[in-house]
Amino acid sequence: MSEHDRLNEHERENALAELQAWSILEHRDAIYRRFVFKNFNAAFGFMTRIAMEAEKRDHHPEWSNVYRTVDIVLTSHDVKGLSRRDVMLARFIDELAATSGVEG
Numbered sequence: 611m612s613e614h615d616r617l618n619e620h621e622r623e624n625a626l627a628e629l630q631a632w633s634i635l636e637h638r639d640a641i642y643r644r645f646v647f648k649n650f651n652a653a654f655g656f657m658t659r660i661a662m663e664a665e666k667r668d669h670h671p672e673w674s675n676v677y678r679t680v681d682i683v684l685t686s687h688d689v690k691g692l693s694r695r696d697v698m699l700a701r702f703i704d705e706l707a708a709t710s711g712v713e714g
Contacts, residue, residue: 621694629697642683644682646679647711652711660699669686671683678713684696
């Protein structure tokens with residue numbers, strides 16, 4: 611199975627067990643997580659680091675930023691759902707969050 615293939619139900623369950631801070635979005639085959647930082651600068655720096663990694667992986671999150679809050683949605687549009695590529699980027703984001711001053 612390629613990182614670009616859509617996850618089957620078993621793979622999805624395993625991924626969610628591993629990515630405990632992420633939630634499935636209702637009405638979409640996508641995962642979601644909210645990050646809260648001490649200020650806008652920290653939030654924007656976090657997004658910048660994710661953007662550089664996402665560009666390398668040719669995979670880009672859906673996100674929004676309001677002051678110190680960053681909301682991220684991951685899904686693979688080319689397969690219309692979750693793929694291993696989403697899980698890999700979520701792992702990277704979680705590792706980055708652990709060292710980026712996430713407050714919530």
